[in-house]
Amino acid sequence: MSKAQHLKDQLNDLIHQARIDQAIVVMNSNHTIQAITGIVQQPNWIRGFILISDDLLTLSKPGDEKHIEAMLVLAHELTHFRNRVLSQDLLSEPITADDYVNPVLAESSFLDHGVNTESVRTKFIEEICCRHVSWRVHQDLIEDHARQRINAGVIVRPHALEDLKSNLTVGSLISCGTKIGRNFAYLF
Ligand SMILES: [Zn+2]
Numbered sequence: 001m002s003k004a005q006h007l008k009d010q011l012n013d014l015i016h017q018a019r020i021d022q023a024i025v026v027m028n029s030n031h032t033i034q035a036i037t038g039i040v041q042q043p044n045w046i047r048g049f050i051l052i053s054d055d056l057l058t059l060s061k062p063g064d065e066k067h068i069e070a071m072l073v074l075a076h077e078l079t080h081f082r083n084r085v086l087s088q089d090l091l092s093e094p095i096t097a098d099d100y101v102n103p104v105l106a107e108s109s110f111l112d113h114g115v116n117t118e119s120v121r122t123k124f125i126e127e128i129c130c131r132h133v134s135w136r137v138h139q140d141l142i143e144d145h146a147r148q149r150i151n152a153g154v155i156v157r158p159h160a161l162e163d164l165k166s167n168l169t170v171g172s173l174i175s176c177g178t179k180i181g182r183n184f185a186y187l188f
Contacts, residue, residue: 001027001054016040016049023051031055035073037080039087046084050077068141076134083129090122127180128173139165 004024008017019038027033034056039048052073060070080087093099095117100106110116146164149155157163 001051004051007049007051013040015042016047020049020051023049027051027053034069035077037077039081039084041088046088048081048084050074050081052077068138071141072134072138075137076130079130079133080126083126087122087126090125091118093118124177124180128176131176131180 001024004020008020011017011020016038019040023036023038027036031053033053035050035052037048037050039046052070056066056070056073059066061067095103095106097103100117106117109120142164143161146155146161150160
């Protein structure tokens with residue numbers, strides 16, 4: 001994050017520079033945000049950048065307390081970037097009775113809240129995907145770590161690996177949705 005200005009210096013593109021400025025303002029105004037992926041769309045390309053907070057990186061060396069967290073944040077943000085084209089497609093999907101229970105109510109969201117339904121839906125789908133990928137990476141890390149300890153003879157209990165694997169439990173989706181709503185409240 002403290003290097004964000006250097007990133008701007010590398011770009012002679014004013015659109016990117018403006019998006020980086022916006023991201024810096026958002027991160028400075030909310031210190032719980034660990035990273036932001038910025039997407040810049042032009043007619044022939046969609047590019048982007050990822051800003052990560054200094055606090056997260058300071059303690060992210062292997063063995064330090066934030067190492068795993070930094071890897072998961074990076075997995076999350078890279079998924080945002082990977083899905084950037086899909087995200088634009090979602091934004092342009094019309095509100096129809098095929099996808100919405102009440103299209104009239106969905107259309108009226110912008111008038112009531114100043115945010116259109118298409119962007120809320122897109123953000124929700126994006127966040128669910130990115131959080132799921134990050135959760136999967138975490139499961140893989142837990143499994144790798146446990147396997148090493150089993151191979152080293154530290155863990156000897158049968159089925160230890162199977163017991164470690166967690167499945168998404170009932171209510172996980174609701175709790176994730178609530179958290180997404182809280183995280184994005186500052187934008188709306
Ligand atoms: Zn996200």
